[in-house]
Amino acid sequence: MMTGEVVLGVDGLRMRYGATDVLQDVSFEARRGEVLVLLGPNGAGKTTTIEILEGFRGRSAGEVSVLGTDPAYGDERWRSRLGVVLQSWRDHGNWRVQELLAHFGTYYAPYATAAVPRPWDAAELIDAVGLTAQAGQKIKTLSGGQRRRLDVAIGIVGRPEVLFLDEPTVGFDPAARYEFHQLVRELEGTVLLTTHDLDEASKLADRILILAGGRIIATGTPAELSRQIAAEDEVRWSRDGEHFALSTADSTAFVRELFGQYGEAIADLEVRRASLEDAYLQLIREAA
Ligand SMILES: Nc1ncnc2c1ncn2[C@@H]1O[C@H](COP(=O)(O)OP(=O)(O)OP(=O)(O)O)[C@@H](O)[C@H]1O
Numbered sequence: 001m002m003t004g005e006v007v008l009g010v011d012g013l014r015m016r017y018g019a020t021d022v023l024q025d026v027s028f029e030a031r032r033g034e035v036l037v038l039l040g041p042n043g044a045g046k047t048t049t050i051e052i053l054e055g056f057r058g059r060s061a062g063e064v065s066v067l068g069t070d071p072a073y074g075d076e077r078w079r080s081r082l083g084v085v086l087q088s089w090r091d092h093g094n095w096r097v098q099e100l101l102a103h104f105g106t107y108y109a110p111y112a113t114a115a116v117p118r119p120w121d122a123a124e125l126i127d128a129v130g131l132t133a134q135a136g137q138k139i140k141t142l143s144g145g146q147r148r149r150l151d152v153a154i155g156i157v158g159r160p161e162v163l164f165l166d167e168p169t170v171g172f173d174p175a176a177r178y179e180f181h182q183l184v185r186e187l188e189g190t191v192l193l194t195t196h197d198l199d200e201a202s203k204l205a206d207r208i209l210i211l212a213g214g215r216i217i218a219t220g221t222p223a224e225l226s227r228q229i230a231a232e233d234e235v236r237w238s239r240d241g242e243h244f245a246l247s248t249a250d251s252t253a254f255v256r257e258l259f260g261q262y263g264e265a266i267a268d269l270e271v272r273r274a275s276l277e278d279a280y281l282q283l284i285r286e287a288a
Pocket of ligand 1: 017022040041042043044045046047048049
């Protein structure tokens, strides 16, 4: 149980476009330092939720508080404590990577404190997001994944207390993704991120919120969500060149039995435990 200060508070949030509620009665909290991952199918309302918290979008009803302030009335000082990674950065194509980060950094300098030096030093930050080789390159010459790394750097240059990331790792190669996960784990602030990558969600999330049809249909740690459904483990093996697969509630007992009976004739053994993906797909199906 986390006991830190509540930095994101959402209670009864509703968003209506015309006659359609795209968010209805969404409520959740995040405490200082927590990493919250918002999962859900296309059109579930993830971006809408994030944009309301960022203060970029109004809302139809409900209470929202970010660092103690209603985002609809957040001022510059409040905004300086947030980090935002939106869709890919397209402006400033002629600027060089280091130049652009230093430029955005100056915005945060007035908000530096003894405990939190702001902005993050541009060269150090470039290193942290793995863009050192591109530091002097013009932004329009970056690859898709390099641009996304720059987006992340822009989001954290002010050392935010709360960081919002909307699908941050789209287009990342596996190494960039791994480095990004390391970086997020090292950040001290509270993080709210959306992704469609369930493996990423289970690696990063202290808590997952599953949004479907504008409602939160489940919340918990990745392990709690996986256990929430009564899925069975899947065991695969081969014997004398023939392949077998079976679902069982107790894969350990089954495998013990299997080896007891056939010993060295067993090959290619695989045991797959019920995963977050199984839980997610079942929850989404039930909600639909
Ligand atoms: N300005 C708008 N006017 C009307 N409907 C909108 C508007 N913006 C978003 N919507 C609708 O609200 C719903 C939620 O959209 P949102 O972008 O929040 O979904 P999402 O969960 O982020 O989806 P994705 O995974 O595809 O990014 C969608 O049905 C979308 O069509």
